[in-house]
Amino acid sequence: MRRETPLAATPRRSRPIRTLVTFAVITAALFGSLVAGTFLSDATMTPKLALDLEGGTQLILKPVATGDTEITSETIAEAIRIIRQRVDSSGVAEAEITSQGGSNIVVALPGTPDKATLDLVRTSAQMRFRPVLAIGAPAVVEPAADATPITPKAAPDSPSDAAYYVTDAVLAEFNALDCADPANLAGGESGADDAAFVTCDADGTAKYILGPVEIQGNEISTANSGQRTSPSGAVTGEWVVNIEFTSDGRPVFRDVTTRLQALTSPQNQFAMVLDGLVISAPSLAPGVIISDGKAEISGTFTRVTAASLANQLNFGALPLTFQVQSEEQISATLGSEQLQKGLLAGLIGLLLVVVYSLFQYRALGLVTVASLVISAVLVYGVITLLSWLQGYRLSLPGVAALIVAIGIIADSFIVYFERVRDELRDGRSLVGAVDKGWDRARRTILASDAVNFLAAIVLYFLAVGGVRGFAFTLGLTTIIDLVVVFLFTHPVMLLLARTKFFGEGHKFSGLDPRRLGATGPRYAGRGKVSAPSSAASPGAAPSDDQPHDTLLDAPVPVGARVAGGFGDDSPRQTIAERRAAQRAAELGDAEDGATDPADASPSAGTTSADGPPTGDPAAPTDPSTERNES
Template sequence: MPRTGPTSIARRTLIWLGVIFALCALVLGGGSLWGGASWAPKLALDLEGGTQMILAPKVDGGAAINDEQLNQAVAIIRQRVDGSGVSEAEISTQSGRNVVVSLPGIPDSQTRALIQASADMNFRPVLAAGQGGAVAKDKQLPAAQLPKPKAKPTNSSDQNWIDGTLYRQFENLSCVNPVTPPPAKVDPAKPTVACEVDTGTKYILGPVEVRGKDISGSSYGLQQGSRGTTTNQWAVQIQFDAEGTQKFKEVTTRLNKFYVDSQATGGSDPRSQFAIVLDGKVISAPRALAAIADGRPEITGNFTEQSAKALSDQLKYGALPISFDIQSEQQISATLGGEQLRMGLLAGAIGLLLVVIYSLFQYRALGFVTIASLVVAGGLTYLAIAILGWTENYRLSLAGVAGLIVAIGQTADSFIVYFERIRDELREGRGLQSAVANGWKRAKRTVLASKAVNLLASVVLYFVAVGNVRGFAFTLGLTAVADLIVVFMFTHPTLVLLARTRFFGEGHRFSGLDPARLGAIPLYRGAGRIRTPEETAVAARTKNARAAAEAERRQTIAERRLAERQNQLAASSKGGSKESK
């Protein structure tokens, strides 16, 4: 039978940790050879420098731009830049007229085009729909079976728009990871394919029928019932201008007919849907349940308050026909520079040195386990940051470095909790192997609770903050995950193995686990001998004395004064009783 004891489990766990390291190193090494990766982490704007562009926003038709539109322009650019994978970009307004975009490194032509383009929102009818990724080459329709239009399309919902080329694009489209990027520009008079990434649905869409600029307003709220009562379902309300109202009436009248016909046959016709497309991506594709004549459609579905607000904002602001001209562009040096990075690294080195000194002073040879665990955690974090820099274009800012420095203390905290639990078990008279097992059962709950709080704080801070603060939150959360991996897959298995060595198992005075130094009287004394009654009484008195001393140390000043008065009264009462005798 295979061995499943603590020693074999510990060894297998360490082997799996080594496999994780080897895989990360192979991924990064392969990326550096063939994929443009680097063993060094990418640095953000404040540490590396980059490109600063001053953009002049303009509204189609020459209308003046107001403050609300300018702020939304900043939000649109931020979403586009973050979506392109550029991390730690700085985007702000200048003099209430321009937008300043600072990007790390040198942006490519695709990023420039993305920044300058206007927000392209429109409504297209759905011609066909499907789920998932790209169709494998061997499962695609043969060329002879591809659709061939039989007549010229009569309206935007006519399936004669679908020819062999368009259908092949639909087959090759992937709406799950890796998602096919949307095309930079699509002719509004022609059909296209697009993804609804949130649901993984892909569509063949007809030509544009209603433009985003025809939206005059958007809001969200709880849905109204047929009798005017408020339901618990969230909905998004759109308001079109006069031209948009007439166009939308024509569209929904036609699409509603497809819906009614499909309901009569018990099926579901995708042509009853209209897709709201923003920058080449479908943000929603509701069905036309009725012909909307007043230009005030209501989109319903499985909305939460947050998702309803998000869609409402996209409809309200994404429809703004804002484009941007690059007024000036220049290369900028690091806003903080290498000196601040060196000082940050120096602060981290000092903090690490203090942790090492404390560990060796407090735990002696056991402190080397702390040092080794920190090295393993640091290596794992470094590989993760380098891989994320290659795959997700993550860039390390000075705020991110600060998160790594703070994590040193939090990581060492986990080891201290574990070691102290083991020492408590030794003070109770257990042997080291039993102390490691019982101490781990008690310590891991504390470690998991602590890291759960760290992760929760990091996630909340990441999503509510902007700019460099997100870099701090990201590295803080990343190191918390690395800490859990190291504690469970390195520190604990290492102690299980060390507990079976002579140096640690017999409690050498330099091991940090010497029972005599910890004030413990072992239950088992070797050679079949156990504690005598006298030794058991001594151990009990020692334990009670330690508990009393600890309780006295935690007393407040008022509690200590009260205890002193009670002792004095007890002493005087005792003296008086002796005199009466």
């Protein structure tokens, strides 16, 4: 007796339409931001190119030793590091900063950098801390005709001793200084470390007489900006700059601030002088002794001005001063021809992936093609957005990373599709195979992309220049791969599984169970065999109007290998359950044999599980009637 039961899948509830709508909203927001930026800001709809593809501005800086500083390979390397930090903090990517001949420094900036970025490179920007001796209005002051000459003091009591450092010559220079003249705001001259210094503030709103240098800028450990936090932990909304000194600078800073506490304004202030201009001159809060080398600078800061001062404090301590030897525009080192060749290589790789996908997966390969196109659109949009917001520039190593990403993205789709096909071979319906295959493929895809992303992070932090561009682009495309697979590819597969073309396994769908080998019988549990309806007549092809699977009332031999059917999502049985089912079937056969009149005939021998056959002792034993107990 045979009974036929169609087997159906019971996948978990999913909402592919909602996921696709969410993905569409994210994509629309990405490109909507770019379009808005083109009208409201300086955004463009094309990504910026790096120095090797577009060209840019090149500056050659010649170091000039000051004081006791010597020009060595170590000081040149330190200067290159600080200049790179400055350029990176301004948002310019893919800059090339190298040493030329062991002395000069060559700085190449891609595109057309703005004045602020060029000033970061041109400026010698040695940071010094000097005590304030006098402050005046920025305009020129005519000295009084009957002014009494200043009698210089024999020896200074401290760097704040105005009676010693403010001489007639210094006062005359102070009165004649016009801080409204842009020429006096160019900076560059930092003055002698052990003498008074007359200068303007960077905005040209005041002029100063400063005492000798007390702390060098290289004694700054860190500086950062943020909103002030009260002792209770509440954020007050006031922007401040926090500064911390090194272990060597900590005791010096403590002694200076302790001395300034006892003085009156303006001599209770200390000036931060960057490249000869005062960028800040805070006063000491009454009664505050700074013994741990950590100070907070407050005032009329905004978020932008606080961040700017923190940057200047962090990256201002160049060990040398520099003269700009030359500044010129340079052409691209590789040019548009190399970019075209790189893009052509990417298109060839993409075409080969498309051909393979269509050959291997037939109509299912169109999902791969659509996913690759979507990934390319997202990568283009994100790179363009980063070019606008973060100064990212696409270099030739970045183009190489995009080509590598084609294989990474295609690999995720192949893992997913093969998992689905494995489930089909194992007898599941397409809806169940998509659901179960996704559970298995998701872990593999996450593990693979995690390894790629980790490699990109390590490479980014250990490399410089173009190699960092390769690492950044590789990490970016890895993240986009996950977004596309989770928010586009998987929901599309769920929708396709519900269609007649894919759901019924059309021969051109790439999911045909017969082509995948899912045509033989398979164990269905409880001692039953699930087989395609064509199994009743070997060699006959199943028709489309017959159920794919048929349950046969037949035991399954222990250890037998049964091919998967198509359409069954029932749970699998363990080996112990299979053995129990076989024993139950054998006992059933034994009971049927005991009540069969034909088997009860004296001429027919019977077999006992414990001994030799009974009946005619002379009759030979038929091996086919023996039964081994499992």
